[in-house]
């Protein structure tokens with residue numbers, strides 16, 4: 727498995743901080759520093775997460791992923807169209823996660839799998855709900871936090887695969903990949919057996 731989104735995004739981020747082909751370290755620092763989203767720090771950099779997941783989610787939370795709306799504004803690309811729903815909708819952070827009908831179906835599939843009673847596909851409502859309700863140390867909550875970070879990462883990866891490699895997966899295929907990530911991380915972690923059994927009992 728390669729870094730895809732991570733490496734590509736980092737490269738673009740570094741390029742966007744270049745002036746006369748020299749990297750402006752202060753601009754790069756500003757692009758990567760935690761900013762005011764301190765409450766997200768522990769959530770995103772939780773030990774359980776893959777670092778590549780944490781990195782993408784950290785940028786998404788701060789709206790620093792190089793989504794097409796940002797590239798369009800900088801004049802790097804001439805048009806903006808979401809590659810996931812292939813409609814006429816423009817891509818920006820909030821659309822990509824999870825307003826887009828493709829990512830909405832993926833996220834709903836994951837929420838249904840984990841038996842979330844509360845559902846939303848609105849980025850701000852969802853992230854606020856996570857911060858206020860999903861902070862606990864409980865193992866199920868840890869898995870549910872993992873579900874959000876794994877889903878954001880895999881949606882970003884899917885978007886990049888469509889743009890840069892002309893490859894695409896269906897909603898069902900992406901849900902399977904995310905579940906596999908969550909299983910793999912959980913089963914290789916220090917989570918107690920009962921938490922892993924709970925996860926494996928989900929259809």
Ligand SMILES: [Zn+2]
Pocket residue numbers: 808809810811812813815821822826827828
């Ligand atoms: Zn879309």
